[in-house]
Amino acid sequence: MRVAVYPGSFDPITLGHVDVLRRSLDVFDRVVVAVLVNPKKAPMLDVAARVDTIVSGVAEALPDFSERVDVRPFAGLTVEACRELGASHIIRGLRAVSDFEAELQMAHMNHRLAPEIDTVFFMTALEFGYLSSSLVREIVRFGGDPAGMVPPSVAARLVAVAAAEGAPSRMR
Ligand code: PNS
Numbered sequence: 001m002r003v004a005v006y007p008g009s010f011d012p013i014t015l016g017h018v019d020v021l022r023r024s025l026d027v028f029d030r031v032v033v034a035v036l037v038n039p040k041k042a043p044m045l046d047v048a049a050r051v052d053t054i055v056s057g058v059a060e061a062l063p064d065f066s067e068r069v070d071v072r073p074f075a076g077l078t079v080e081a082c083r084e085l086g087a088s089h090i091i092r093g094l095r096a097v098s099d100f101e102a103e104l105q106m107a108h109m110n111h112r113l114a115p116e117i118d119t120v121f122f123m124t125a126l127e128f129g130y131l132s133s134s135l136v137r138e139i140v141r142f143g144g145d146p147a148g149m150v151p152p153s154v155a156a157r158l159v160a161v162a163a164a165e166g167a168p169s170r171m172r
Helices: 015-024 047-061 078-085 097-113 133-141 152-165
Strands: 003-008 030-036 069-074 089-094 118-123
Touching (some): 030 047, 097 118, 133 152
Parallel strands (some): 003 030
């Protein structure tokens, strides 16, 4: 059984993440989406909400694959999460060359920390190459519509959280 960990902040999961996850399931039998608990960052969605939205987003967007996807929070090093979960590989997406430098550094560092674990990159589909979680958060917080950027249930959750934060209501 080939197991991989797909780590990230996922605040929120986007359709770009979903695309990378879908393609990783062609290569791995099981993929654990590992949601970073970072006490230094104040996320828009707390960790429980991020786990919930990933589970519901994957069920909606990848119904034929969701049995092979686990979603869990983790704190600490990604390579330690991989070891605990029995994963041989880390999955990361590359949208553009601007992602490359930081990803290369992380991949080398992770390999130094855990030589038995390797990183596999998937090129995010062109149609999602412009998407980022931070842009989605900004759009929603200014009353914009995130439809087509995140799975529908995630969009609804984000709009509700933004409204609770006092964001202007969506323009129609
Ligand atoms: O979605 P992100 O924010 O780009 O994900 C970054 C993430 C979670 C993959 C990275 O920050 C990470 O692995 N953090 C866990 C701590 C760790 O292992 N740091 C060393 C990385 S070389």
